[in-house]
Amino acid sequence: MSLRYALLGLLADEAASGYVLTKKFEGSLQHYAWHAKHSQIYPELSKLAADGLIEVTEEGPRGRRTYAITEPGRVSLREWMFTRPDSGGVRNEFVLRLFLLPTLEPSDARTLLTAYLQVANEQLEGMAKIFELAGPEWKEEPMSFGHFAAEYGRRSFETLREWAQWALTEVEARDTADAAAEAAER
Amino acid sequence: MSLRYALLGLLADEAASGYVLTKKFEGSLQHYAWHAKHSQIYPELSKLAADGLIEVTEEGPRGRRTYAITEPGRVSLREWMFTRPDSGGVRNEFVLRLFLLPTLEPSDARTLLTAYLQVANEQLEGMAKIFELAGPEWKEEPMSFGHFAAEYGRRSFETLREWAQWALTEVEARDTADAAAEAAER
DNA sequence: TAGCACATGTAATATGTTACATGATTGA
DNA sequence: TCAATCATGTAACATATTACATGTGCTA
Numbered sequence: 044m045s046l047r048y049a050l051l052g053l054l055a056d057e058a059a060s061g062y063v064l065t066k067k068f069e070g071s072l073q074h075y076a077w078h079a080k081h082s083q084i085y086p087e088l089s090k091l092a093a094d095g096l097i098e099v100t101e102e103g104p105r106g107r108r109t110y111a112i113t114e115p116g117r118v119s120l121r122e123w124m125f126t127r128p129d130s131g132g133v134r135n136e137f138v139l140r141l142f143l144l145p146t147l148e149p150s151d152a153r154t155l156l157t158a159y160l161q162v163a164n165e166q167l168e169g170m171a172k173i174f175e176l177a178g179p180e181w182k183e184e185p186m187s188f189g190h191f192a193a194e195y196g197r198r199s200f201e202t203l204r205e206w207a208q209w210a211l212t213e214v215e216a217r218d219t220a221d222a223a224a225e226a227a228e229r
Numbered sequence: 230m231s232l233r234y235a236l237l238g239l240l241a242d243e244a245a246s247g248y249v250l251t252k253k254f255e256g257s258l259q260h261y262a263w264h265a266k267h268s269q270i271y272p273e274l275s276k277l278a279a280d281g282l283i284e285v286t287e288e289g290p291r292g293r294r295t296y297a298i299t300e301p302g303r304v305s306l307r308e309w310m311f312t313r314p315d316s317g318g319v320r321n322e323f324v325l326r327l328f329l330l331p332t333l334e335p336s337d338a339r340t341l342l343t344a345y346l347q348v349a350n351e352q353l354e355g356m357a358k359i360f361e362l363a364g365p366e367w368k369e370e371p372m373s374f375g376h377f378a379a380e381y382g383r384r385s386f387e388t389l390r391e392w393a394q395w396a397l398t399e400v401e402a403r404d405t406a407d408a409a410a411e412a413a414e415r
Numbered sequence: 416t417a418g419c420a421c422a423t424g425t426a427a428t429a430t431g432t433t434a435c436a437t438g439a440t441t442g443a
Numbered sequence: 444t445c446a447a448t449c450a451t452g453t454a455a456c457a458t459a460t461t462a463c464a465t466g467t468g469c470t471a
Contacts, residue, residue, distance in 0.1 A: 044458090045320070045322050045325060046458090046459090048325070048329070049325055049329075052325075052328070052329035052332055055329070055332040056331070056332060060421095060422075060423095061422075061423070062421065062422050062423075065422095072328065073317050073318075073319060074316050074317065074319060075319060075321065075324050075328075076319065076321055076324040076325040076327070076328050077319070077320055077321070077322075077324075077325045078317060078318060078319060078320065079459080080459080080460065080461085081422090081423075081424090082424080082425075082459085082460075082461080082462095083458080083459060083460080085422095085423060085424065085425095086424090086425090103422095104421085104422090104467070104468060104469095105421055105422050105423085105466080105467045105468060106421095106422060106423065106466085106467080107421080107422060107423090108422095108423090120329070120332065121333065121337065124326060124329065124330075124332075124333060124337075124341060125337075125340075125341065128322045128323050128326065129322070130260050131259050131260065131264060132259075132264060132322070133259060133260060133261060133262065133263070133264060134231070134263055134264065134320060135261065135262055135263070135321065136231050136263075136314045136315070136318070137314055138261050138262040138263075138378060138381070139231060139234075139235055139238070139262040139263045140310060140314065141262070141377050141378045141381050142238065142258065142261075142262050142374075142375070142377070142378045143234070143235075143238035143241070143306070143310065144310075144372075144377045144378075145242070145372050145373060145374045145375075145376070145377065146238055146241040146242060146306065146310075147307065147310060149372065151307065151310075151311075152372065154311075155310060155311065185399050185400070185402040185403040185406060186330075186331050186335065186338065186399055186400060186402075186403040187331060188328075188331045189328070189331075190331070190399070191327050191328070191330045191331065191396055191399070192324065192327045192328045192330075194392060194395065194396070195324070195327050195389075195392050198388045198391065198392050199385070199388060201388075202384045202385060202387075202388045203381075205384065206380065206381050206384050209380065210377055210380070213371050213372055213376070213377070214371070214372060216371040216372075217371040217372040220371060230430090232430090232431090246449095246450075246451095247450075247451070248449065248450050248451075251450095265431080266431080266432065266433085267450090267451075267452090268431085268432075268433080268434095268452080268453075269430080269431060269432080271450095271451060271452065271453095272452090272453090289450095290439070290440060290449085290450090291438080291439045291440060291449055291450050291451085292438085292439080292449095292450060292451065293449080293450060293451090294450090294451090
């Protein structure tokens with residue numbers, strides 16, 4: 044059901060064709076928020092139009108149809124924004140792996156955590172570039188599209204980095220405890 | 230495909246029946262990592278058993294079957310833990326809302342951010358209780374099940390709280406800029 | 416004029432949800 | 444003994460992915 048509002052939200056920012064919306068999902072959106080293929084997007088746009096939440100405002104070459112959000116569409120989007128996200132509906136592969144980390148041998152856990160640390164650093168470098176490019180615009184225009192999400196992303200990756208560092212010390216502690224237990228056995 | 234590994238991971242921690250696994254998904258797991266209904270769990274357990282990754286170790290009353298992970302199961306789980314999570318496959322309703330926050334009027338945005346702040350605080354209180362209950366055990370046994378995830382959760386909610394506070398100042402800035410523009414118009 | 420990006424559609428398959436369905440054990 | 448919880452299963456429906464399918468316009 045969220046795809047509907049993802050599309051509505053993108054069209055609330057600016058009018059676009061199915062093709063353009065597909066490209067938007069291939070950008071930063073899909074890495075952090077939501078993704079969908081064109082085979083899902085086109086049928087959903089038809090439904091949204093049938094429900095009067097969006098409308099075709101322009102027909103271009105190659106059969107291109109540009110959609111814009113309608114007033115009922117804005118009302119529907121706003122309503123959804125204020126509904127409590129279904130906290131029983133999470134599917135986060137990364138957090139699942141965190142939960143399952145203790146099923147690994149300490150040496151494997153250390154390897155994996157080191158890889159996470161690297162991912163966090165890479166992502167932070169990427170975020171730095173985004174801020175460099177969009178930063179000036181964001182300073183002039185507060186509350187611009189993407190800024191809230193980018194700032195949240197930057198802070199989240201910093202948190203991931205710090206957490207991974209903490210987790211590595213935890214694995215070391217386990218190694219030390221195991222070694223002590225082994226020594227005591229002899 | 231992740232459900233398979235979620236089940237495998239839970240069974241790597243300890244043997245359990247489909248019913249018990251369903252209950253585990255109804256706990257903290259579903260709020261932060263993964264969720265599934267019994268109607269999905271039972272067929273998947275059958276498939277995992279058919280593939281030899283788990284096996285029935287005990288048959289109890291009321292037709293209860295307790296499954297345990299097998300050695301091939303552990304190998305498969307470990308392999309999956311080391312695959313790179315598909316970064317093009319995110320579906321995070323919360324982050325989607327962050328992306329769409331700028332589609333709201335500043336006053337609506339302020340209302341929503343205040344609600345997020347409250348959610349973060351509530352969650353942090355909940356986490357504090359979890360740490361109180363499990364903390365002593367976690368201190369004695371480093372790398373225990375749930376500790377990594379809980380610590381990550383705690384840090385993430387602190388990040389959310391700080392981000393929401395920052396975002397509120399951003400909305401204020403927008404309000405100020407809008408008021409100035411209006412004044413200049415007259 | 417050929418190759419690439421633009422642009423949309425749909426069928427088959429896989430995954431996930433809701434609803435329907437049944438029965439056993441336990442404790443009050 | 445009766446209600447709640449334990450315990451599993453499956454059918455119908457909704458959602459999402461992969462693969463197949465077709466044609467247009469631009470630019471080098």
